[in-house]
Amino acid sequence: MRLKLTIAYDGRPYSGWQSQPGGNTIQDIIEQAIEAVTKQQVRIHSSGRTDTGVHANAQIAHFDAPNTVDMNPYNWVPALNTKLPATIRVMDCEQVADDFHARYSATGKTYHYELCMQPVMPPLQAGLAWHLPRQLDPATLEQALTHYIGTHCFKAFAANRGNETESTDYSRTITEAKLTTIDGGYRIIYSGNGFLYKMVRLLTGAAVQAAQGRLRLDDHLALLDQPDDLPYGKSPYCAPADGLTLFQVNYMT
Amino acid sequence: MRLKLTIAYDGRPYSGWQSQPGGNTIQDIIEQAIEAVTKQQVRIHSSGRTDTGVHANAQIAHFDAPNTVDMNPYNWVPALNTKLPATIRVMDCEQVADDFHARYSATGKTYHYELCMQPVMPPLQAGLAWHLPRQLDPATLEQALTHYIGTHCFKAFAANRGNETESTDYSRTITEAKLTTIDGGYRIIYSGNGFLYKMVRLLTGAAVQAAQGRLRLDDHLALLDQPDDLPYGKSPYCAPADGLTLFQVNYMT
Numbered sequence: 001m002r003l004k005l006t007i008a009y010d011g012r013p014y015s016g017w018q019s020q021p022g023g024n025t026i027q028d029i030i031e032q033a034i035e036a037v038t039k040q041q042v043r044i045h046s047s048g049r050t051d052t053g054v055h056a057n058a059q060i061a062h063f064d065a066p067n068t069v070d071m072n073p074y075n076w077v078p079a080l081n082t083k084l085p086a087t088i089r090v091m092d093c094e095q096v097a098d099d100f101h102a103r104y105s106a107t108g109k110t111y112h113y114e115l116c117m118q119p120v121m122p123p124l125q126a127g128l129a130w131h132l133p134r135q136l137d138p139a140t141l142e143q144a145l146t147h148y149i150g151t152h153c154f155k156a157f158a159a160n161r162g163n164e165t166e167s168t169d170y171s172r173t174i175t176e177a178k179l180t181t182i183d184g185g186y187r188i189i190y191s192g193n194g195f196l197y198k199m200v201r202l203l204t205g206a207a208v209q210a211a212q213g214r215l216r217l218d219d220h221l222a223l224l225d226q227p228d229d230l231p232y233g234k235s236p237y238c239a240p241a242d243g244l245t246l247f248q249v250n251y252m253t
Numbered sequence: 254m255r256l257k258l259t260i261a262y263d264g265r266p267y268s269g270w271q272s273q274p275g276g277n278t279i280q281d282i283i284e285q286a287i288e289a290v291t292k293q294q295v296r297i298h299s300s301g302r303t304d305t306g307v308h309a310n311a312q313i314a315h316f317d318a319p320n321t322v323d324m325n326p327y328n329w330v331p332a333l334n335t336k337l338p339a340t341i342r343v344m345d346c347e348q349v350a351d352d353f354h355a356r357y358s359a360t361g362k363t364y365h366y367e368l369c370m371q372p373v374m375p376p377l378q379a380g381l382a383w384h385l386p387r388q389l390d391p392a393t394l395e396q397a398l399t400h401y402i403g404t405h406c407f408k409a410f411a412a413n414r415g416n417e418t419e420s421t422d423y424s425r426t427i428t429e430a431k432l433t434t435i436d437g438g439y440r441i442i443y444s445g446n447g448f449l450y451k452m453v454r455l456l457t458g459a460a461v462q463a464a465q466g467r468l469r470l471d472d473h474l475a476l477l478d479q480p481d482d483l484p485y486g487k488s489p490y491c492a493p494a495d496g497l498t499l500f501q502v503n504y505m506t
Contacts, residue, residue, distance in 0.1 A: 086380070089374065120330065123341060
């Protein structure tokens with residue numbers, strides 16, 4: 001039986017999603033919880049990695065429950081949560097078709113990025129927002145975000161992971177890059193068919209630079225859709241992980 | 254120069270406000286920050302203790318700045334914050350009259366208590382709300398809270414600190430005990446002229462018991478204003494520290 005998990009986490013205490021030899025990743029801890037329940041090693045597959053310090057409201061992962069475990073999907077929620085730390089929670093579990101894949105079946109994602117504009121960062125927001133006590137112009141921020149909407153080559157807004165090849169495709173379609181006002185700051189909402197490594201943080205960093213008057217909007221625009229030799233180079237403004245949350249992963253229904 | 258600090262903190266990593274030999278209290282850490290700035294040991298006085306795990310939106314404390322430090326009140330905010338962990342922040346600093354006292358000049362306090370009613374506790378709320386997956390009746394909760402309003406003997410809703418005497422005064426006036434709806438749960442707002450040790454948590458615990466149908470409202474009411482020999486005893490339902498925030502301390506202006 002293939003099961004789809006909806007997982008929320010506070011990214012602060014962890015070294016990101018992806019399993020690694022040193023442990024302390026969200027994937028490792030969930031796989032240990034599944035092993036504690038099933039007494040078997042089971043691999044889970046997520047919609048994609050999140051970096052150290054990045055949060056999730058609804059990360060999606062799937063795994064195949066061993067035949068030896070006869071438990072209905074709903075009961076997996078408390079079974080796993082009793083084995084997990086309070087900072088990682090399985091919010092939902094449902095049975096899906098055997099060809100469902102958390103990553104390859106996904107049609108898009110939504111991220112939230114939070115900016116705290118208060119002079120002093122409230123302690124309960126530490127690690128959950130980018131603190132920007134230096135004022136920025138929201139109209140310019142909004143305008144910069146508008147540039148991202150549509151299908152573009154985002155090579156200048158992608159960090160290298162080390163597995164890039166000449167045929168790596170940097171084209172992505174962003175359907176939403178919207179500024180909203182929240183208590184004490186702003187939230188930027190990004191939706192698109194896919195996001196490259198560190199892309200949301202690089203997009204946010206450049207837009208904030210523009211809104212602080214440190215980057216002209218013309219120069220900002222020039223970073224998008226550059227020819228292969230990247231005449232204007234890669235955007236060097238990476239926003240911190242603190243403000244970023246994987247909010248939702250979309251699938252065909 | 255006497256200075257009044259407005260302090261916010263995430264109570265989760267600390268052993269409460271009050272200084273103690275083992276350290277790791279909010280008072281200890283702030284006194285160390287003042288010492289780092291002034292090169293002198295300086296004692297601070299708060300509006301009152303908060304327990305381990307209890308948060309503050311605006312705790313108030315005062316101290317006398319040594320004459321050797323010539324710094325205007327506004328500059329104390331960044332000076333102290335650079336010495337403090339991100340989970341403790343000085344939000345404001347202002348000069349007050351030499352007879353101002355954070356505790357004795359206070360005329361009242363407001364506390365917030367948050368209840369999370371979602372089936373699974375979202376990880377970013379872990380330690381910030383009381384998780385009550387078992388349903389409760391909000392109308393009964395509201396009714397139970399109404400009993401607290403007014404001037405009552407709250408001896409049954411006070412934990413013993415060890416310094417109680419026969420003349421300890423358990424009379425307090427509660428001006429507000431209100432239920433509000435928040436995303437995924439409820440917030441209870443308490444305002445009053447003063448609160449006894451663990452009183453807000455004991456009031457909340459008993460009201461929630463009533464709202465869950467485990468305590469009859471008549472029995473709940475009997476706990477208030479008992480004669481000295483406490484025929485109905487002390488209320489044993491103490492809500493966890495997690496949901497509690499010292500929201501505001503009031504002073505004559």
